Amino acid sequence: MKLFKIRGGVHPDDRKQLAAGQAIETLPMPALLHIPLQQHIGAPASPAVRRGQRVAKGDLIAQGQGMISAPVHAPTSGRIVGVGSYPAHHASGLSVPTVTLQPDGEDRWSDQIKGVADPFALDSDDIAARVGAAGIVGLGGATFPAAVKLNLRKKYKLHTLVINGAECEPYLTCDDRLMREQTDAVIDGIRIMAHALGVARIVIGIENNKPEAQAAMASAASVHPNIQIARLPTRYPMGSEKHLVQTLTGRETPARGLTADIGVVVHNPATAFAVHEALRFGYPLVSRVVTVSGGAISRPRNLRVPLGTRVQDLLDYCGGFREEPARLLSGGPMMGQPLPSTRVPMVKGSNGVLALTAAETNLREPMPCIRCGSCVQACPCGLVPLDLAAHTRTGELEGAVSRGLMDCIGCGSCAYVCPAHIPLVQFFNYAKGEMAARGRAKQKQAETKRLIEQRTARIEAIQRAKREAMAARKREADAKKKAAAELSTDKPTPLPTPASAVEAEA
């Protein structure tokens, strides 16, 4: 199919060969699982189990809360040994609400679990509800609740479902392996999602560095004329939703908008697989495929991992470190984040655990910007990163915003090519965080101001009412006095009534 060009981008060494040849293995059940209650974008789930309770695999352990949220299920059968907090799968290492589960080794599915014979007979709402109830979120790393995305059809005129099999981050091979090994299941999930979205057209984009996945998906899709396979040039950040859609349709998503604005919804192959499992068998999302790789890993692998498994258990299974890593990351090297320790649990959004050597990270002391323009040419969003960084450095955040700070997708292409090794993305993250904080502060201020005004208005109203009441009483008293005086003089005078007197005054 015809592809369109995107601007910028870089060609990092993809290092996929480390793990691409490794078939997906199922990680043996660890001794303990630490299952965080927030593994998605949106409100955290609230615990639905007590300490000491026995659960079967797939039982609900935390209920989604509010419009944008996702429930959490037991990854295996066993006993709940704790409902408390545990360090998060996040660079901060802060503790978050977590349920701790001690597996009983039986790995017994709950008997409530039931699939649907023909998902295509269900209507859209029913499919979305089941996807939501299965706790499925975007497994490409964004972790946006998948059901919410399936419901976009209610607000937008959609025409295409795009499957993002670009997997443009170096090292990661989990989507590649899934598309090769579970081809039919992935295609089935994709078709179910398209049915739920009510779109006819499906495009599966896969980068050219995954020829096996391209071939497997193409042959499985050949019986479905509405599915097209797009062979994407290998270029980072091809997997950025907006840039992928531009490559496929030639259209840019309007700034601050969604791809749904131009009629396209994007999902990940792993999400499609999870949808297939949820609809056909009733399985909620309790495990995911993770790439464990990097030069410091003894035996890079692709593993199917129960959610809540500690990173350390993955590393142990892969033979530990071959050498001391310079970096331990969750996700890819371009947009992933450092892991605070190997104790943290795996979550729905973690597609990779990378241990990189110093030679791989090639980290150096930053030098001053030499205005080489490499970052400008690398930016896929048409920004001038050196300019944004300079404004951020001097604290002129409004200047950075007016030059497009909020249009930056944080892909890191600019920092990747910078010969001065300036940590550009760190500047942008700081600035974005600061702007968000200011926005919140401003909102709070406005809210406070509104409350104060309301209060003043209320007090004024009360005082006015009091004054009026007093005036009325006074007039009444006056009238009575006059009446009494008149009565005593017995001289009736045609006086206006008090009420009409007030009116005349007004």
Place this chain on the structure above:
Amino acid sequence: MSIETPAPNAGPFAHERVSISRTMGLVMLALLPATVFSLWQFGWPAIYLFLVTLVTVLLAEAACLRIAGKPIRPFLLDGSAVLTGWLLAMTLPPWAPWWTGVVGGLIAIIVAKQVFGGIGQNLFNPAMVARVALLISFPLELTRFVNPAPLFAAGSPDWLQGLAITFGGQSTDAYSGATLLGHVRTELAQGHVLSEILPGLYTPLTDAVGTFSGSLGEGSALLILLGGLFLIAKRVITWHIPLAMLGTLALIATLMHVIDPEHYTGPLYHLVSGATLLGAFFIATDLVTSPVSLRGQILFGAGCGLLVYVIRTWTGYPEGVAFAVLLMNACTPLIDHYVRPRVYGRNRKGSPIEYADELEVSR
């Protein structure tokens, strides 16, 4: 075992194998063939002047870094100072006295670079600032050119005579020769026409291989071109500035030549003579002082080309690359302010793109 990953907490955690010293190193590598050729052409005095200039810039840079309290090693090793000195030496008459290199080097590093705040901060190309300052202050020394006297050739100064020329102020009149640009201008000024002046004096070929008098960098057009193409291939520079500059220069030269062939030389003459190619590939493309966007670079290059022609043709100087580049350097902040790429998802005015056929989509 558990490891603690320290901040920073934002990626990327991989990096292309690039650094400032690599960039500067590649530029020097690209300059090397032309430099070696020219040093050979002009012999010992040229070699001495070249070395004196390099030593000066290194010492000046180290001293400035020390005063500014910056770490000396990383900044000295980034190669930017050496490259500045190198380019400056390439624009001096090869047999100029030693102090031109010293004064020039000091001006380049101290006045044109460190006063602005060091690497990346300077508005003007340091080597060109130094060259223009020298040209204005010492017009005699800066315009005294010699004919090539290749190393070890009969009649060329040996290393001792070389020392006498560079450091001892020995007269070089015996070797003196005007540059092509200078010669043609003088002749034109005396009322001669090009059909009388050029035959026997100039063929594009002699200039291309560089056996004419001139500064070091005006030597071999061919080797400079090769070096420039190498830089483009290595993606240290893009083609935008060189092509825009050479294209504009050639275009105007062609136009004027067609209008009046007896007084205006043709495009090839302008392209291969003087410092045109050195300027287009190595000086105008200086990263720090040229615009960062590709469209800005085209504008910048075109401006350089236009100014080079104007200065060469209608002002008192036979060569205009240095002035042209400096004038355009002054425009760089303006160009960078107004010429920016279009932001993704927005139109040129900065508001979100709207598609006519999607307007009725409810939101």
